[in-house]
Amino acid sequence: MDLTYTPEEEEFRARLRQWLGKALPTLPAKPSPDDWPGRRAYDLGWQRMLDDAGYAGVHWDASPTTRLIFLEETERAGAPYVGANFVGLLHAGPTIAAEGTAEQRARWLPPILRGEEVWCQGFSEPDAGSDLAALRTRACRDGDDYVVSGSKIWTSHAEVADWCELLVRTDPSAPKHRGITWLAMPMDAPGVTVRPLRTLAGSAEFAEVFLDEVRVPVANRVGEENDGWRVTMVTLSFERGTAFVGEVVACRRVLGELARTARENGRWDDPVVRRRLGRLNAEFRALWRLTQWNVSEAEANRGVPGVGGSVFKLRYSHARQELYDTAAGVLGPDCLDLDRPWTLDRLSSLSYTIAAGTSQIQRTIVAERILGLPKGR
Amino acid sequence: MRFQLTDDQRALRDGVRQLLARRFDGAALRAAVAAAGPGGAVLDRALWRELGAAGFFALRLPEEAGGVGLGLPEAALVFEEAGRALLPGPLIATHLAAGVVPGAATGEVVVAAVDGGLVEWWAQADVVRGEPAEGTGLDGGVREGGVRERGAPDGGAPERGVREGGAPEGFVSEGFVSEGVVPVRSVDPLTPLHRVSGASGRSSGSASPGPAPNPVAVLLTAAEQLGTAARVCELAVQHARTREQFGQPIGAFQAVKHLCADMLVRTEVARPAVYAAAVTAGPADIAAARLLADEAALRNTRDCLQVHGGMGFTWESEVHLHLKRAWVRAQRGGGVTESEEALAAELVD
Ligand SMILES: Cc1cc2nc3c(=O)[nH]c(=O)nc-3n(C[C@H](O)[C@H](O)[C@H](O)COP(=O)(O)OP(=O)(O)OC[C@H]3O[C@@H](n4cnc5c(N)ncnc54)[C@H](O)[C@@H]3O)c2cc1C
Numbered sequence: 001m002d003l004t005y006t007p008e009e010e011e012f013r014a015r016l017r018q019w020l021g022k023a024l025p026t027l028p029a030k031p032s033p034d035d036w037p038g039r040r041a042y043d044l045g046w047q048r049m050l051d052d053a054g055y056a057g058v059h060w061d062a063s064p065t066t067r068l069i070f071l072e073e074t075e076r077a078g079a080p081y082v083g084a085n086f087v088g089l090l091h092a093g094p095t096i097a098a099e100g101t102a103e104q105r106a107r108w109l110p111p112i113l114r115g116e117e118v119w120c121q122g123f124s125e126p127d128a129g130s131d132l133a134a135l136r137t138r139a140c141r142d143g144d145d146y147v148v149s150g151s152k153i154w155t156s157h158a159e160v161a162d163w164c165e166l167l168v169r170t171d172p173s174a175p176k177h178r179g180i181t182w183l184a185m186p187m188d189a190p191g192v193t194v195r196p197l198r199t200l201a202g203s204a205e206f207a208e209v210f211l212d213e214v215r216v217p218v219a220n221r222v223g224e225e226n227d228g229w230r231v232t233m234v235t236l237s238f239e240r241g242t243a244f245v246g247e248v249v250a251c252r253r254v255l256g257e258l259a260r261t262a263r264e265n266g267r268w269d270d271p272v273v274r275r276r277l278g279r280l281n282a283e284f285r286a287l288w289r290l291t292q293w294n295v296s297e298a299e300a301n302r303g304v305p306g307v308g309g310s311v312f313k314l315r316y317s318h319a320r321q322e323l324y325d326t327a328a329g330v331l332g333p334d335c336l337d338l339d340r341p342w343t344l345d346r347l348s349s350l351s352y353t354i355a356a357g358t359s360q361i362q363r364t365i366v367a368e369r370i371l372g373l374p375k376g377r
Numbered sequence: 378m379r380f381q382l383t384d385d386q387r388a389l390r391d392g393v394r395q396l397l398a399r400r401f402d403g404a405a406l407r408a409a410v411a412a413a414g415p416g417g418a419v420l421d422r423a424l425w426r427e428l429g430a431a432g433f434f435a436l437r438l439p440e441e442a443g444g445v446g447l448g449l450p451e452a453a454l455v456f457e458e459a460g461r462a463l464l465p466g467p468l469i470a471t472h473l474a475a476g477v478v479p480g481a482a483t484g485e486v487v488v489a490a491v492d493g494g495l496v497e498w499w500a501q502a503d504v505v506r507g508e509p510a511e512g513t514g515l516d517g518g519v520r521e522g523g524v525r526e527r528g529a530p531d532g533g534a535p536e537r538g539v540r541e542g543g544a545p546e547g548f549v550s551e552g553f554v555s556e557g558v559v560p561v562r563s564v565d566p567l568t569p570l571h572r573v574s575g576a577s578g579r580s581s582g583s584a585s586p587g588p589a590p591n592p593v594a595v596l597l598t599a600a601e602q603l604g605t606a607a608r609v610c611e612l613a614v615q616h617a618r619t620r621e622q623f624g625q626p627i628g629a630f631q632a633v634k635h636l637c638a639d640m641l642v643r644t645e646v647a648r649p650a651v652y653a654a655a656v657t658a659g660p661a662d663i664a665a666a667r668l669l670a671d672e673a674a675l676r677n678t679r680d681c682l683q684v685h686g687g688m689g690f691t692w693e694s695e696v697h698l699h700l701k702r703a704w705v706r707a708q709r710g711g712g713v714t715e716s717e718e719a720l721a722a723e724l725v726d
Contacts, residue, residue, distance in 0.1 A: 277724060
């Protein structure tokens with residue numbers, strides 16, 4: 001068990017840190033959360049800066065340890081979050097890289113790396129949430145196209161996306177897991193309607209997407225027809241395995257700020273507040289160690305994350321909610337003030353036990369796939 | 378960074394697991410409980426010497442000093458196995474005494490230690506050490522006059538007989554034991570306990586926090602708790618797979634499944650915390666390991682009991698032994714509050 005980094009890794013860290021020191025002050029002002037075109041431009045602009053400096057593909061082709069260092073350093077330096085690049089960089093991109101043809105990789109991967117195209121994820125439907133395989137959006141073959149009709153919901157960043165990784169049903173007569181296909185759908189295709197949904201935090205982070213006879217070329221299919229569920233599992237393992245790594249560093253920073261705020265406003269004198277902060281320190285230290293453990297394991301398994309991501313996600317999503325509940329305790333009545341940053345973060349944290357598979361679903365995955373408990377009737 | 382067990386570490390863990398499966402299996406555990414009459418559990422001296430021969434106590438002593446020359450990470454793995462197997466005896470105290478108290482390293486001498494005003498295995502120990510003074514660091518520091526030897530350790534049958542309210546026969550009683558040593562009716566049938574009052578007692582609720590707990594003892598206790606957390610998760614899963622109700626294994630019911638999943642999550646989050654603390658030996662890492670491992674052991678033993686239903690509430694099932702040992706270990710190394718306070722203070726340092 002070795003927690004030290006190699007000289008090459010340390011050199012990577014030092015170079016990155018130096019670059020961040022120079023690059024971050026040149027960033028434009030952060031757009032407001034409601035300014036979607038502004039947010040898109042800002043997030044893509046950051047990705048282009050990364051690309052120019054040679055860091056664009058760090059999520060894909062760097063070793064897991066290098067990626068960990070990248071996430072750690074960018075977060076420490078206060079660099080922008082992946083934002084609108086989330087699905088492209090951490091989700092659709094890795095899936096296309098793993099499952100796509102050479103042509104598909106050449107078409108879709110460079111614009112993601114270059115910060116030119118935004119992707120969104122069209123998996124969930126009104127009647128297919130946790131039971132994702134129950135999805136009903138239909139795709140019928142017509143010549144060289146699929147004709148797609150149905151609706152998707154909770155699609156994050158749909159308003160500003162160029163592409164959608166879309167799950168459709170291509171064989172309604174097959175068992176539900178066997179009739180699904182993974183398509184890349186252009187969001188500007190005729191028949192696509194996006195209707196923003198307001199989240200409880202007040203902003204429109206996700207949307208409903210209505211599909212009315214949208215023509216998607218067969219060439220946009222990743223994987224075989226009706227093999228989309230397997231492709232999806234590849235995608236989900238990326239989402240659950242590595243997508244949240246950088247946030248642990250962020251949580252540790254927030255925790256430090258929280259403790260200092262408590263010292264300033266006097267809440268620190270309350271032993272209950274102090275003990276909660278101490279326990280959270282233990283919690284996020286452990287989650288960081290678990291991250292290092294998982295990254296080292298992935299390093300040994302050539303980068304493909306395992307179901308262990310569910311263990312991390314379960315604990316992390318709960319810890320993050322506890323962090324902001326504790327922040328509310330530190331803020332006192334100020335926790336009701338939407339202009340205090342932690343108030344919005346507290347609201348956002350409520351989605352962590354729901355998005356990307358609810359905690360209940362994750363527990364079932366842990367119990368059945370890791371512990372080998374039987375499926376219920 | 379390669380934060381995974383090395384091949385050698387894996388082999389060490391497997392070796393210890395095999396040794397304990399051979400020498401202290403479920404039947405031996407039950408026999409030890411049965412043999413523990415009202416006078417408390419009896420230490421198996423032959424097993425103790427075997428553990429000594431296997432390097433259990435001399436693990437971290439340098440090879441020049443006759444030790445195995447391994448480090449804290451290896452010690453954590455070994456004590457995790459001891460925790461899994463519910464191995465009885467003052468293992469950590471004797472391990473920490475290796476190289477300090479003659480005979481401890483080889484398992485000829487059994488060493489107990491005062492911790493939080495309690496001593497585990499007082500009556501059967503050959504040597505009892507006081508609490509380390511402030512700032513004695515990682516060597517399990519013996520406070521001047523803190524070692525009290527009783528008789529000459531002959532390696533034979535343990536010397537028994539506690540004088541009512543006093544020290545064991547032949548025990549040079551002075552200093553920290555001046556006010557006497559009182560036997561406690563221990564909740565854990567396999568951990569006899571004595572209360573030590575007097576100068577260095579850290580009895581719970583006392584105003585002064587007493588000397589800082591030995592960080593290595595805290596870490597190795599966390600490793601034992603981790604072993605328990607993992608073991609009871611396995612026991613619960615085994616039971617959930619085989620016990621049937623309503624025509625299916627109870628493990629097919631989601632309520633049971635989710636209990637088991639939470640047990641695994643607690644274990645697998647505590648594990649890297651404990652291992653990392655063993656690698657860095659940093660005080661904050663150790664405090665975090667302690668909190669996570671205690672939580673995992675205490676809550677997992679409860680959930681394991683719940684999954685076992687009425688069977689879990691019996692004396693016959695081994696579930697209660699894990700639960701009670703976890704309770705005993707949770708009392709070591711100062712209070713949970715102190716660990717939480719230390720980690721809070723670290724945030725604003
Ligand atoms: C902020 C946010 C962003 C999102 N972004 C996207 C996106 O970009 N693209 C996308 O496709 N989706 C997205 N989602 C959707 C998300 O994946 C789903 O919300 C999630 O999978 C749950 O589905 P549901 O909302 O239909 O809830 P339901 O499945 O209806 O669940 C409701 C409740 O029932 C419980 N439940 C359901 N089934 C079971 C079961 N078998 N056992 C036990 N309990 C069960 C759930 O745990 C939950 O508590 C997003 C969600 C959020 C909150």
